[in-house]
Amino acid sequence: xxxxxxxxxxxxxxxxxxxxxxxxxxxxxxxxxxxxxxxxxxxxxxxxxxxxxxxxxxxxxxxxxxxxxxxxxxxxxxxxxxxxxxxxxxxxxxxxxxxxxxxxxxxxxxxxxxxxxxxxxxxxx
Amino acid sequence: xxxxxxxxxxxxxxxxxxxxxxxxxxxxxxxxxxxxxxxxxxxxxxxxxxxxxxxxxxxxxxxxxxxxxxxxxxxxxxxxxxxxxxxxxxxxxxxxxxxxxxxxxxxxxxxxxxxxxxxxxxxxxxxxxxxxxxxxxxxxxxxxxxxxxxxxxxxxxxxxxxxxxxxxxxxxxxxxxxxxxxxxxxxxxxxxxxxxxxxxxxxxxxxxxxxxxxxxxxxxxxxxxxxxxxxxxxxxxxxxxxxxxxxxxxxxxxxxxxxxxxxxxxxxxxxxxxxxxxxxxxxxxxxxxxxxxxxxxxxxxxxxxxxxxxxxxxxxxxxxxxxxxxxxxxxxxxxxxxxxxxxxxxxxxxxxxxxxxxxxxxxxxxxxxxxxxxxxxxxxxxxxxxxxxxxxxxxxxxxxxxxxxxxxxxxxxxxxxxxxxxxxxxxxxxxxxxxxxxxxxxxxxxxxxxxxxxxxxxxxxxxxxxxxxxxxxxxxxxxxxxxxxxxxxxxxxxxxxxxxxxxxxxxxxxxxxxxxxxxxxxxxxxxxxxxxxxxxxxxxxxxxxxxxxxxxxxxxxxxxxxxxxxxxxxxxxxxxxxxxxxxxxxxxxxxxxxxxxxxxxxxxxxx
Numbered sequence: 115x116x117x118x119x120x121x122x123x124x125x126x127x128x129x130x131x132x133x134x135x136x137x138x139x140x141x142x143x144x145x146x147x148x149x150x151x152x153x154x155x156x157x158x159x160x161x162x163x164x165x166x167x168x169x170x171x172x173x174x175x176x177x178x179x180x181x182x183x184x185x186x187x188x189x190x191x192x193x194x195x196x197x198x199x200x201x202x203x204x205x206x207x208x209x210x211x212x213x214x215x216x217x218x219x220x221x222x223x224x225x226x227x228x229x230x231x232x233x234x235x236x237x238x239x
Numbered sequence: 240x241x242x243x244x245x246x247x248x249x250x251x252x253x254x255x256x257x258x259x260x261x262x263x264x265x266x267x268x269x270x271x272x273x274x275x276x277x278x279x280x281x282x283x284x285x286x287x288x289x290x291x292x293x294x295x296x297x298x299x300x301x302x303x304x305x306x307x308x309x310x311x312x313x314x315x316x317x318x319x320x321x322x323x324x325x326x327x328x329x330x331x332x333x334x335x336x337x338x339x340x341x342x343x344x345x346x347x348x349x350x351x352x353x354x355x356x357x358x359x360x361x362x363x364x365x366x367x368x369x370x371x372x373x374x375x376x377x378x379x380x381x382x383x384x385x386x387x388x389x390x391x392x393x394x395x396x397x398x399x400x401x402x403x404x405x406x407x408x409x410x411x412x413x414x415x416x417x418x419x420x421x422x423x424x425x426x427x428x429x430x431x432x433x434x435x436x437x438x439x440x441x442x443x444x445x446x447x448x449x450x451x452x453x454x455x456x457x458x459x460x461x462x463x464x465x466x467x468x469x470x471x472x473x474x475x476x477x478x479x480x481x482x483x484x485x486x487x488x489x490x491x492x493x494x495x496x497x498x499x500x501x502x503x504x505x506x507x508x509x510x511x512x513x514x515x516x517x518x519x520x521x522x523x524x525x526x527x528x529x530x531x532x533x534x535x536x537x538x539x540x541x542x543x544x545x546x547x548x549x550x551x552x553x554x555x556x557x558x559x560x561x562x563x564x565x566x567x568x569x570x571x572x573x574x575x576x577x578x579x580x581x582x583x584x585x586x587x588x589x590x591x592x593x594x595x596x597x598x599x600x601x602x603x604x605x606x607x608x609x610x611x612x613x614x615x616x617x618x619x620x621x622x623x624x625x626x627x628x629x630x631x632x633x634x635x636x637x638x639x640x641x642x643x644x645x646x647x648x649x650x651x652x653x654x655x656x657x658x659x660x661x662x663x664x665x666x667x668x669x670x671x672x673x674x675x676x677x678x679x680x681x682x683x684x685x686x687x688x689x690x691x692x693x694x695x696x697x698x699x700x701x702x703x704x705x706x707x708x709x710x711x712x713x714x715x716x717x718x719x720x721x722x723x724x725x726x727x728x729x730x731x732x733x734x735x736x737x738x739x740x741x742x743x744x745x746x747x748x749x750x751x752x753x754x755x756x757x758x759x760x761x762x763x764x765x766x767x768x769x770x771x772x773x774x775x776x777x778x779x780x781x782x783x784x785x786x787x788x789x790x791x792x793x794x795x796x797x798x799x800x801x802x803x804x805x806x807x808x809x810x811x812x813x814x815x816x817x818x819x820x821x822x823x824x825x826x827x828x829x830x831x832x833x834x835x836x837x838x839x840x841x842x843x844x845x846x
Contacts, residue, residue: 201613
């Protein structure tokens, strides 16, 4: 039995985190949630069995923002595929830097059909 | 006092005429009377004188008959008797002329008595048949003759007296008539002068009041008196002056109200003459543009803010143009309107900084709000979907309820997307990133997406795209968004089993894309508002139709951002046609076909 794909979801909303966990677990994924940027960074740095295969990052988080998280992680040489989730269309421009290596963007409200279709593509890379 | 002038004149002339008539009649009558009396008296006098003359002749006859010198013949007595008879007849005739004249009667009686004395003497002699004493007879006869002479003299005197009397009377009468005429004339002159003065005083007043009125004394009035005519004139003048005063007051009040209004305006108002010299500026204008004061040239006053040519341009444009100035951190918009030929212009100065700021705040608010709503919406939609995925544990009724929640949250998302687009469009931040694109996929992608929905209503979508169409330079997602919107509308507003036609062709220098349905059409009174926000068709139909009322407004904005146009055409009952007209690229005709750029936000399009 293969290891289930592990997904780290970072969002400042408990509700969103609960929704993501329920939905993604229903689809057979293993879900790690982070309520803020710092927790997200810690979780992203996990290694081995604990290491996330895909990171879904909310662009707008109070404190350490999604952009800060990604910049730090990429600076540390982390290559995990990252999906940016945002309500703001301008986010695309914010993250539009080659070294950030953003895999794709998902707008809120989240279209789960689209999201679920993206995960296998990201993990295959 | 209020007799009319005409009546006064009539009465005056009647009185004068009556005076003259009375005087004339009296004078003429009196003169006639005097003359007639005089002639009568003179005639009587002559008559008496003549009678006495005849008596004298008769007396001579008697004397001759008496033949005193001769011897008394027998025939003498006979002659005498005959003469006496004649004398008596004459005396009787004479006496009749003496009636009502006692003086003459007395004189006559004396004369008759004298003759009687003579006759007695003569008769006595005759009776004695001897001649009477001649001396005595001569004395008596002389007495008779003397009485006759005296009588005649008396009558002559009397006539002279009568003549003098009549002259006197005539003179008096003439004097009276003269006095009468003069009094009449004086009365007439007095009347005329009284009328003249009666008219003159009110007329003088009128002239004076009219002069004062003309020189601006609106309180000038006249006393209403004098003849009816001048009184009427005065009343009319006063009424006119009242009206003038009232009208003037209205004008003044209007002017004052206008002045207060202009003073209290928060917009600046500057009046300039034809040459551009400032006449006046309201407080707002002085506050916004402190350099603009009376009697300076407006072009110089704001030359450091905008070019004088710009001002000249809007002054010449008669209100067609406007200029925008940045001054002291404020954005001012200046518009000009001509006040009429040669009357200069009025410039309005509006400070739009605050409006701009509020607009920006509103846009920010809408943008923020629509973003903040997205997270909770994600939860609502996501959990509803989760619930539905466990539908095996749900009753059909519960499943239906969840479907409704889902459908409504999707609607909310569409509404949010539309609002966001509109807010961006208003803020000038709705941008399109055009790339050269082929027409065919632009149309076919949304058509395929709509197929299922149309099919569920038994509707068919017919597509007709002309071959070899040139490329258009558009943001494909946006054009798809518009087409999805138009096709959704066509499907929603058309009955079951109807046909929706989509065609594309080249018309002159543009590409036209037509979306036509054969639904109920758009009533003429609605077609001009069809692109307004929150405007939807007939309420009875639209209640059943799930739309935001923003789709067409956004579609129009989007097409116009591409340099194109979107118009609606319809005949009620004859369906509706939406015509998109886009410019096409003339340089690149084939080459890079790059359809389907990645979804802008990855968010669902408006369908």
